[in-house]
Amino acid sequence: MAEEVYSDLMREIKSGRFVWTGELEPAKDIGEAIEAARELKGLVTACNVTDNPQSFAAINSLAAAYKIQQETGMECIYQLRCADRNRLALCSDVMAAGILGLKNILALTGDYVSLGDTPRAKPVYDLDSTTLTRMIHTLVHEGKDISGTEIPNPPKLHVGAAAGPGVDPLEPELYKMKRKALAGAEFFQTQVVYLPEVLDRFFKGVKELNIETPILVGIFPAKSYGAAKFFDEYVTGVDVPPDFLKELEATKQIKDKEKRKEEVDRVNIEYFTGFLEHLKDTPAVGCHIMAVGYPRIIPELKKVME
Amino acid sequence: MIAQEQKPIEEILGYLDGKRKIVAVGCGGCATFYHTGDKKAVKEMAERLRKEGKEVTEVILPLGVSACEIDMSSKFLEKNRKAIEDADAVLVMSCGDGVQVVCEYIDNKIGVTKPVVPANDALGLVGGGPTKFKETCQSCGQCELGKTAGICPLTSCGKGLMNGPCGGVREDGKCEVDPEKDCAWVKIYERMEKMGELDKFTEMRAPHAWSKAKRPRLFTIEEPVKPVRTILASLPSYLTLLGGPEYEMLMLF
DSSP, rough: OOOOOOHHHHHHHHHHHHHHHEEEOTTTHHHHHHHHHHHBBTTTTTEEEEESGGGGGOOOOOHHHHHHHHOOOEEEEEEEESOOHHHHHHHHHHHHHHHTTEEEEEEOOOOOOTTTTTSSOOOOOOOOOHHHHHHHHHHHHBBBOOOBBBSSOHHHHHHHEEEOOSSSSSSHHHHHHHHHHHTOOOOEEEEEEOOOOHHHHHHHHHHHOOOOOOEEEHHHHHHHHOHHHHHHHHHHTOOHHHHHHHHHHHHHOSSHHHHHHHHHOOOHHHHHHHHHHHHHHHHOOEEEEOOTOOOOHHHHHHHOOO | OEEEEOOOOOHHHHTTTTTOOEEEOOOOSSSTTTTTSSSSHHHHHHHHHHHHTOOOEOOOOOTOOOOTTTHHHHHHHHHHHHHHOOOOOEOOOHHHHHHHHHHIIIIIIIIOOOOEEEEEEEEEEEEEOOOOOOEEOOOOOOGGGGGGGOHHHHHTTTOOOOSSOTTTTTSBBBSSOOOTBOOOOHHHHHHHTTEEEEEEEEOOOOOOOGGGGGGOOOOOSSSSHHHHHHHHHHHHHHHTTTTHHHHHHHHHH
């Protein structure tokens, strides 16, 4: 793979230090995401900027990532999904990302349109996450667009891909990861994992298939019981441990807001300390923290890995 | 075959509102298999329309005569030329192909321009039977089955991915889009694994070439099939299968 390093994210990955990335959702207004980016500054190396998450129309992730990066200095990982754009649109967006100074792209298939608020939309999926990864790789490293036409100033950025450690059956997912790695993925960010045994099973498979691409494991410290419950119920391949859920549920009884916050933090820190200790024994190069709106937990988690 | 179901009668009656003389054209092809254009369906439709005070001419196409194969179906339309010329509307009980082929014939060969309306909704190219059918091919014009263990992901994967599975595959190997359906890419994986071809699974398949799906597609063959002669020529093949359900099919001819 490419030796050149364009982003802080890739620099950190190559440094061997444990890497932290966060997540920002532009949603229907950019204000909150910009505020969140400011809060995350210094806590994480880079932040993903989501692209129509769960197929709800949100502010375009390319524009949002650019604006967040410009206004806050937070390096962005621009998420790009195949659900809404054909190969021409994807290619032009990646070239645009290049001139806007974005340095990382996460190539995604994208949730099906019927999951969101616009279920009558015509889904696209002209490319998939693998062919999108290859398209970006070819743009950057061969200076050629989707049609094979040479472009004078290729974008300088890194392409990453997603992986699902908790997917069942896991084998097709692992072989697909291998395919994405061969297509040019330079890093992986995984779906949320809670259970250490899921990590073990996943990394065993990764090793067996000789997937050497750096992997950041997705974690979701839950700011509330509701947030954790949502993941457990609605996100495929994610099981939240019942004890963790129960402890969070118990915090709902605490009347005092500050005390409740403290207790939620305690539950998360206790759980994730164990989890991160376990993560130290895996080849994971970092963590992708998807806890939107919960930055105060990050310093505590980082202490575990220091 | 093209799967189909009859439209709600209210919708059909809406198209025929204010029109008294109706010609109801059946179909002896796919629509006969799905009971949407066979003799019984045409007769039932005619009865229903008569109850609405309409005057109905039935044009029944026998098994083997598809509405869309105009060389054959036109013979039955010609027999009813007068009724068509006098009609206020023509109701075609086939897929959309049949409706449009009949419409074009009436325009160009019978020489009258009439409202031609559909009785059915076509639901895709399907295979299987006798009672359960599955859409497995979308006639994309560039078959990919040689790269995908004989399962078409463009049709069978909810997202039509050439390189799946997506991250949404459900715990039991079901589809993110519809939990009732299998994830096509899990199935492709399983077949490749059994055949010892997992190396092909990790190969990236290029984005599908949609250039041959440029619509509408036109197609020409050098020599036309002569339906009656073809049926007769195939009889010996059917005779080799005597005794099974194929025998019953033979009897239909």
